[in-house]
Amino acid sequence: MAVLVTGALGHIGMWVATKLLEEGEEVIAFDRDMPDFDRLATDELKAHAAKISREAGDVTDAGTVDALFEKYAGRIDGVIHIASIAGVPAFTQRPRHFLELNIMGTVNVLEAARTHDVKKFTFISSGAVYGTREGPMKESDCPTPSDLYGASKLAGEELVLKYGDTYGMQTVCTRVYFVYGPGRRPEGMFPIYRWAFCPLDGVTGLSNDSGADQLLDFTHVFDTAQGIVKAYRALPTESRIYNITSGVAVRLGDVVDFVADHLGTKPGVTLGPGKAVPRGAPLDTTRAKAELGFDPAFADIRDGIRQYHAWLQGSDYGKT
Numbered sequence: 103m104a105v106l107v108t109g110a111l112g113h114i115g116m117w118v119a120t121k122l123l124e125e126g127e128e129v130i131a132f133d134r135d136m137p138d139f140d141r142l143a144t145d146e147l148k149a150h151a152a153k154i155s156r157e158a159g160d161v162t163d164a165g166t167v168d169a170l171f172e173k174y175a176g177r178i179d180g181v182i183h184i185a186s187i188a189g190v191p192a193f194t195q196r197p198r199h200f201l202e203l204n205i206m207g208t209v210n211v212l213e214a215a216r217t218h219d220v221k222k223f224t225f226i227s228s229g230a231v232y233g234t235r236e237g238p239m240k241e242s243d244c245p246t247p248s249d250l251y252g253a254s255k256l257a258g259e260e261l262v263l264k265y266g267d268t269y270g271m272q273t274v275c276t277r278v279y280f281v282y283g284p285g286r287r288p289e290g291m292f293p294i295y296r297w298a299f300c301p302l303d304g305v306t307g308l309s310n311d312s313g314a315d316q317l318l319d320f321t322h323v324f325d326t327a328q329g330i331v332k333a334y335r336a337l338p339t340e341s342r343i344y345n346i347t348s349g350v351a352v353r354l355g356d357v358v359d360f361v362a363d364h365l366g367t368k369p370g371v372t373l374g375p376g377k378a379v380p381r382g383a384p385l386d387t388t389r390a391k392a393e394l395g396f397d398p399a400f401a402d403i404r405d406g407i408r409q410y411h412a413w414l415q416g417s418d419y420g421k422t
């Protein structure tokens with residue numbers, strides 16, 4: 103039996119797949135970009151290539167998703183659905199396109215799971231469902247998304263939970279947030295990440311007129327992957343929604359200083375006062391720790407900075 107991971111060549115998907123493979127699972131890796139596996143996959147994922155069934159396709163194409171489940175009928179233990187678009191700017195430009203991906207893409211995978219009698223389903227949601235609220239934010243808080251992206255993730259959650267109720271599937275939603283770390287070079291990330299981490303990759307001189315006072319719940323991708331895989335393994339879970347983050351709020355200006363301290367240099371990035379994005383922090387991770395045994399190894403971002411820097415120094419990933 104195998105675990106089907108959608109979005110398996112993305113930042114989070116690669117480490118979820120790698121963790122499953124390290125734990126002895128077989129993985130069916132589905133991603134629109136799968137033909138580009140050799141360039142996009144990390145060495146850590148490639149090391150398990152023999153146990154990965156690679157499948158290329160688009161989750162918004164219901165026929166393709168159904169054919170995937172048909173091909174592996176009887177061999178899929180469960181699904182971790184990650185394929186999606188993260189972030190807000192793209193949504194504002196092309197709302198219909200991205201709502202189709204985040205909502206109907208999720209429906210297509212749910213439908214194929216239902217009709218092929220695959221009962222376990224883990225959905226990757228976002229702290230964006232809490233909108234602009236200040237933390238700590240609990241899963242029991244009423245969601246208040248402040249943009250289309252957050253609304254699309256909340257819609258996905260509701261659909262996943264209602265499929266569970268209606269068809270007897272074991273479904274769980276993991277709310278992840280501001281994921282950083284190996285598998286992406288800082289320059290290829292959203293501005294917030296570039297300001298925080300670019301000096302780790304030798305890029306300095308960046309500036310922005312705000313952001314230093316932004317509180318963020320940055321989460322190392324290894325912790326994100328750990329929490330997602332734990333939620334999958336715990337199915338059926340006691341609760342059905344879990345915050346999977348570091349659980350710690352840190353000022354973006356302090357992250358810039360931590361990076362400089364680590365490198366032994368002056369800060370390579372200049373940020374003005376105030377916030378830069380309409381998000382709060384932290385997410386409360388008490389439930390995930392108590393019910394899933396979630397145990398983030400990089401809750402202190404200084405540990406995550408050290409690990410990420412070591413990985414960047416030892417890897418050519420993303421340079422070509």
Ligand SMILES: NC(=O)c1ccc[n+]([C@@H]2O[C@H](COP(=O)([O-])OP(=O)(O)OC[C@H]3O[C@@H](n4cnc5c(N)ncnc54)[C@H](O)[C@@H]3O)[C@@H](O)[C@H]2O)c1
Nearest residue numbers: 109111112113114134160161185186188228278279280281
């Ligand atoms: N990265 C974060 O900080 C963050 C924060 C909150 C929530 N999330 C959620 O986590 C998920 C993944 O985030 P990520 O950072 O790994 O993103 P990513 O962009 O690195 O990965 C997404 C993957 O999905 C694939 N994909 C996109 N559209 C597809 C389609 N139509 N069909 C098949 N595959 C498709 C892409 O090729 C890519 O490999 C998203 O659901 C996002 O909403 C991420």
